[in-house]
Amino acid sequence: MKVGVLGSGEVGRRLAGGFVSRGHEVVIGTRTPKKPDLVQWAAGLKGKVQVGSFTDAARDGELVVLAIQGEAAVAAVELAGTPHFSGKVLIDVTNPLDFSKGMPPSLLFGTTDSLGERVQRAAPSAKVVKAFNTVGNGQMVDPHVKGQKHLELLIAGNDAAAKQRVTEIVKSFGWSGTLDVGGIEGARWLEAMVPLWVRAGSALNTFSHVWVVGRD
Numbered sequence: 001m002k003v004g005v006l007g008s009g010e011v012g013r014r015l016a017g018g019f020v021s022r023g024h025e026v027v028i029g030t031r032t033p034k035k036p037d038l039v040q041w042a043a044g045l046k047g048k049v050q051v052g053s054f055t056d057a058a059r060d061g062e063l064v065v066l067a068i069q070g071e072a073a074v075a076a077v078e079l080a081g082t083p084h085f086s087g088k089v090l091i092d093v094t095n096p097l098d099f100s101k102g103m104p105p106s107l108l109f110g111t112t113d114s115l116g117e118r119v120q121r122a123a124p125s126a127k128v129v130k131a132f133n134t135v136g137n138g139q140m141v142d143p144h145v146k147g148q149k150h151l152e153l154l155i156a157g158n159d160a161a162a163k164q165r166v167t168e169i170v171k172s173f174g175w176s177g178t179l180d181v182g183g184i185e186g187a188r189w190l191e192a193m194v195p196l197w198v199r200a201g202s203a204l205n206t207f208s209h210v211w212v213v214g215r216d
Protein backbone atom coordinates (compact mmCIF):
# COMPACT_ATOMS: atom_id res chain seq x y z
CA MET A 1 0.00 0.00 0.00
CA LYS A 2 1.09 3.58 -0.56
CA VAL A 3 0.55 5.67 2.57
CA GLY A 4 0.44 9.47 2.64
CA VAL A 5 1.75 11.03 5.84
CA LEU A 6 1.04 14.73 6.36
CA GLY A 7 3.64 15.92 8.82
CA SER A 8 7.40 15.50 9.01
CA GLY A 9 7.89 15.86 12.77
CA GLU A 10 8.67 13.06 15.24
CA VAL A 11 5.26 11.47 14.77
CA GLY A 12 5.19 11.65 10.97
CA ARG A 13 8.64 10.10 10.77
CA ARG A 14 7.91 7.41 13.38
CA LEU A 15 4.71 6.24 11.68
CA ALA A 16 6.27 6.51 8.21
CA GLY A 17 9.12 4.28 9.44
CA GLY A 18 6.54 1.86 10.88
CA PHE A 19 4.72 1.57 7.55
CA VAL A 20 7.99 1.05 5.67
CA SER A 21 9.08 -1.64 8.16
CA ARG A 22 5.82 -3.46 7.42
CA GLY A 23 6.39 -3.41 3.66
CA HIS A 24 4.47 -0.28 2.62
CA GLU A 25 5.61 2.78 0.70
CA VAL A 26 5.21 6.30 2.07
CA VAL A 27 4.86 9.81 0.69
CA ILE A 28 5.62 12.21 3.52
CA GLY A 29 4.22 15.73 3.19
CA THR A 30 5.83 18.91 4.49
CA ARG A 31 5.90 22.63 3.67
CA THR A 32 9.66 22.38 3.05
CA PRO A 33 10.55 19.16 1.18
CA LYS A 34 14.19 20.21 0.82
CA LYS A 35 14.84 20.27 4.60
CA PRO A 36 18.31 18.61 4.77
CA ASP A 37 17.61 16.46 7.85
CA LEU A 38 14.36 15.21 6.30
CA VAL A 39 16.02 14.39 2.98
CA GLN A 40 18.78 12.54 4.85
CA TRP A 41 16.24 10.64 6.98
CA ALA A 42 14.26 9.61 3.88
CA ALA A 43 17.45 8.48 2.12
CA GLY A 44 18.03 6.07 5.01
CA LEU A 45 14.77 4.29 4.17
CA LYS A 46 16.07 2.85 0.90
CA GLY A 47 13.78 4.52 -1.58
CA LYS A 48 10.58 3.55 0.26
CA VAL A 49 9.83 7.14 1.34
CA GLN A 50 9.28 10.03 -1.04
CA VAL A 51 9.30 13.56 0.36
CA GLY A 52 6.72 15.94 -1.10
CA SER A 53 4.07 18.52 -0.30
CA PHE A 54 0.93 18.07 1.81
CA THR A 55 -0.96 17.76 -1.50
CA ASP A 56 1.39 15.01 -2.79
CA ALA A 57 0.88 13.00 0.41
CA ALA A 58 -2.91 13.37 0.41
CA ARG A 59 -3.27 12.71 -3.33
CA ASP A 60 -0.89 9.75 -3.62
CA GLY A 61 -1.74 8.00 -0.35
CA GLU A 62 -4.32 5.20 -0.54
CA LEU A 63 -4.57 5.75 3.20
CA VAL A 64 -3.52 9.02 4.83
CA VAL A 65 -2.09 9.91 8.24
CA LEU A 66 -2.47 13.39 9.73
CA ALA A 67 0.50 14.21 11.98
CA ILE A 68 0.47 18.01 12.06
CA GLN A 69 0.84 20.39 14.98
CA GLY A 70 -2.63 20.78 16.55
CA GLU A 71 -3.18 24.47 15.80
CA ALA A 72 -2.33 23.97 12.12
CA ALA A 73 -3.98 20.59 11.53
CA VAL A 74 -7.23 21.72 9.88
CA ALA A 75 -5.40 24.32 7.77
CA ALA A 76 -2.99 21.60 6.56
CA VAL A 77 -5.92 19.41 5.46
CA GLU A 78 -7.38 22.36 3.56
CA LEU A 79 -3.99 23.24 2.06
CA ALA A 80 -3.58 19.63 0.87
CA GLY A 81 -6.95 19.89 -0.92
CA THR A 82 -9.94 18.22 0.72
CA PRO A 83 -11.03 16.31 -2.45
CA HIS A 84 -7.80 14.26 -2.18
CA PHE A 85 -9.10 12.67 1.05
CA SER A 86 -12.39 11.58 -0.49
CA GLY A 87 -13.35 8.01 0.47
CA LYS A 88 -9.97 7.40 2.13
CA VAL A 89 -9.17 6.29 5.66
CA LEU A 90 -7.61 9.30 7.41
CA ILE A 91 -5.77 8.41 10.63
CA ASP A 92 -5.82 11.53 12.79
CA VAL A 93 -2.97 11.56 15.32
CA THR A 94 -3.25 15.24 16.23
CA ASN A 95 -3.87 16.88 19.60
CA PRO A 96 -5.13 20.43 20.23
CA LEU A 97 -2.55 21.12 22.91
CA ASP A 98 -2.22 24.61 24.33
CA PHE A 99 1.33 25.38 25.49
CA SER A 100 0.69 29.15 25.77
CA LYS A 101 1.14 28.97 29.54
CA GLY A 102 4.08 26.55 29.28
CA MET A 103 4.18 23.04 30.66
CA PRO A 104 2.07 21.10 31.34
CA PRO A 105 -0.26 21.84 28.41
CA SER A 106 -4.02 22.28 28.46
CA LEU A 107 -6.43 21.96 25.52
CA LEU A 108 -7.18 24.69 22.99
CA PHE A 109 -10.81 23.45 23.02
CA GLY A 110 -12.53 20.36 24.28
CA THR A 111 -15.42 18.44 25.83
CA THR A 112 -17.97 19.85 23.35
CA ASP A 113 -15.75 19.63 20.24
CA SER A 114 -12.44 18.05 19.25
CA LEU A 115 -9.76 18.22 16.60
CA GLY A 116 -10.93 14.83 15.36
CA GLU A 117 -14.39 16.27 14.69
CA ARG A 118 -12.94 19.43 13.13
CA VAL A 119 -10.83 17.33 10.76
CA GLN A 120 -13.90 15.22 9.89
CA ARG A 121 -15.91 18.41 9.20
CA ALA A 122 -13.07 19.84 7.07
CA ALA A 123 -12.91 16.64 4.97
CA PRO A 124 -16.47 15.27 5.20
CA SER A 125 -15.94 12.49 2.66
CA ALA A 126 -12.85 11.14 4.47
CA LYS A 127 -13.20 8.26 6.92
CA VAL A 128 -11.47 9.84 9.90
CA VAL A 129 -10.20 7.52 12.61
CA LYS A 130 -8.62 9.07 15.70
CA ALA A 131 -5.71 6.83 16.64
CA PHE A 132 -2.19 6.94 18.12
CA ASN A 133 -2.86 10.38 19.70
CA THR A 134 -2.89 8.99 23.25
CA VAL A 135 0.59 7.45 23.02
CA GLY A 136 4.10 8.92 22.77
CA ASN A 137 5.75 8.52 19.37
CA GLY A 138 8.37 6.14 20.81
CA GLN A 139 5.64 3.60 21.57
CA MET A 140 3.55 3.90 18.40
CA VAL A 141 5.33 1.06 16.63
CA ASP A 142 6.49 -2.09 18.47
CA PRO A 143 5.10 -0.93 21.84
CA HIS A 144 6.64 -2.45 24.95
CA VAL A 145 5.47 -2.22 28.55
CA LYS A 146 7.14 -4.22 31.32
CA GLY A 147 4.96 -7.18 32.38
CA GLN A 148 2.14 -6.21 30.01
CA LYS A 149 1.49 -8.28 26.92
CA HIS A 150 -2.05 -7.04 26.23
CA LEU A 151 -1.81 -3.54 24.79
CA GLU A 152 -4.79 -1.93 23.11
CA LEU A 153 -4.74 1.38 21.26
CA LEU A 154 -7.73 3.67 21.87
CA ILE A 155 -9.52 4.71 18.68
CA ALA A 156 -12.69 6.58 17.62
CA GLY A 157 -14.39 7.20 14.29
CA ASN A 158 -17.70 7.03 12.44
CA ASP A 159 -16.90 4.35 9.86
CA ALA A 160 -16.78 0.74 11.09
CA ALA A 161 -14.83 -0.58 8.08
CA ALA A 162 -12.25 2.20 8.45
CA LYS A 163 -11.80 1.34 12.12
CA GLN A 164 -11.35 -2.32 11.15
CA ARG A 165 -8.67 -1.31 8.63
CA VAL A 166 -6.90 0.79 11.27
CA THR A 167 -7.12 -2.11 13.73
CA GLU A 168 -5.29 -4.34 11.20
CA ILE A 169 -2.56 -1.72 10.86
CA VAL A 170 -2.32 -1.25 14.62
CA LYS A 171 -1.94 -5.02 15.08
CA SER A 172 0.71 -5.16 12.37
CA PHE A 173 2.58 -2.50 14.40
CA GLY A 174 2.70 -4.87 17.38
CA TRP A 175 -0.36 -3.88 19.44
CA SER A 176 -2.82 -6.55 20.66
CA GLY A 177 -5.62 -4.61 19.00
CA THR A 178 -7.73 -1.50 19.45
CA LEU A 179 -10.28 -0.33 22.02
CA ASP A 180 -13.02 1.44 20.06
CA VAL A 181 -14.72 4.21 22.07
CA GLY A 182 -17.33 4.96 19.39
CA GLY A 183 -17.96 7.73 16.87
CA ILE A 184 -15.58 10.56 16.08
CA GLU A 185 -17.03 12.59 19.00
CA GLY A 186 -15.07 10.12 21.16
CA ALA A 187 -12.01 12.12 20.04
CA ARG A 188 -13.03 14.71 22.68
CA TRP A 189 -12.04 12.25 25.38
CA LEU A 190 -9.04 10.70 23.61
CA GLU A 191 -7.62 14.21 23.18
CA ALA A 192 -8.42 15.11 26.81
CA MET A 193 -6.29 12.16 27.94
CA VAL A 194 -3.17 13.82 26.57
CA PRO A 195 -2.71 16.73 29.04
CA LEU A 196 -3.25 14.03 31.69
CA TRP A 197 -0.66 11.78 29.95
CA VAL A 198 1.88 14.63 30.18
CA ARG A 199 1.12 15.15 33.90
CA ALA A 200 1.41 11.40 34.55
CA GLY A 201 4.73 11.36 32.68
CA SER A 202 6.08 14.22 34.80
CA ALA A 203 5.05 12.34 37.95
CA LEU A 204 6.69 9.13 36.70
CA ASN A 205 9.70 10.92 35.19
CA THR A 206 9.25 9.11 31.86
CA PHE A 207 7.45 9.81 28.61
CA SER A 208 7.39 6.21 27.40
CA HIS A 209 4.36 5.34 29.54
CA VAL A 210 1.28 3.82 27.88
CA TRP A 211 -2.37 3.83 28.98
CA VAL A 212 -3.49 0.29 29.77
CA VAL A 213 -7.14 -0.62 30.38
CA GLY A 214 -7.17 -3.42 32.93
CA ARG A 215 -9.94 -5.97 33.38
CA ASP A 216 -10.83 -8.20 36.29
Ligand SMILES: NC(=O)c1ccc[n+]([C@@H]2O[C@H](COP(=O)([O-])OP(=O)(O)OC[C@H]3O[C@@H](n4cnc5c(N)ncnc54)[C@H](OP(=O)(O)O)[C@@H]3O)[C@@H](O)[C@H]2O)c1
Nearest residue numbers: 007008009010011030031067068069070072094095136137
Ligand atom coordinates in the same frame (compact mmCIF):
# COMPACT_ATOMS: atom_id res chain seq x y z
N1 LIG B 1 5.22 13.89 19.76
C1 LIG B 1 4.48 12.88 20.15
O1 LIG B 1 5.01 11.93 20.75
C2 LIG B 1 3.01 12.85 19.87
C3 LIG B 1 2.25 11.77 20.29
C4 LIG B 1 0.88 11.71 19.96
C5 LIG B 1 0.31 12.72 19.21
N2 LIG B 1 1.08 13.78 18.81
C6 LIG B 1 0.45 14.82 17.98
O2 LIG B 1 0.90 14.59 16.65
C7 LIG B 1 1.03 15.83 15.94
C8 LIG B 1 2.47 15.95 15.39
O3 LIG B 1 3.35 16.02 16.48
P1 LIG B 1 4.95 16.07 16.31
O4 LIG B 1 5.50 15.85 17.67
O5 LIG B 1 5.39 15.20 15.19
O6 LIG B 1 5.34 17.53 15.87
P2 LIG B 1 4.63 18.96 15.79
O7 LIG B 1 5.71 19.95 15.94
O8 LIG B 1 3.47 19.06 16.71
O9 LIG B 1 4.10 18.98 14.26
C9 LIG B 1 5.01 18.94 13.21
C10 LIG B 1 4.31 19.09 11.89
O10 LIG B 1 3.36 20.18 11.92
C11 LIG B 1 3.53 20.95 10.76
N3 LIG B 1 3.19 22.37 11.01
C12 LIG B 1 3.59 23.12 12.07
N4 LIG B 1 3.09 24.39 11.95
C13 LIG B 1 2.40 24.40 10.78
C14 LIG B 1 1.66 25.42 10.08
N5 LIG B 1 1.52 26.66 10.58
N6 LIG B 1 1.06 25.08 8.91
C15 LIG B 1 1.17 23.82 8.41
N7 LIG B 1 1.87 22.83 9.03
C16 LIG B 1 2.46 23.12 10.19
C17 LIG B 1 5.01 20.83 10.41
O11 LIG B 1 5.15 21.04 9.02
P3 LIG B 1 6.54 21.06 8.27
O12 LIG B 1 6.84 19.62 7.99
O13 LIG B 1 6.28 21.84 7.06
O14 LIG B 1 7.53 21.68 9.21
C18 LIG B 1 5.30 19.41 10.79
O15 LIG B 1 5.07 18.54 9.71
C19 LIG B 1 0.64 16.93 16.93
O16 LIG B 1 -0.71 17.27 16.75
C20 LIG B 1 0.85 16.25 18.30
O17 LIG B 1 0.04 16.81 19.33
C21 LIG B 1 2.39 13.89 19.14
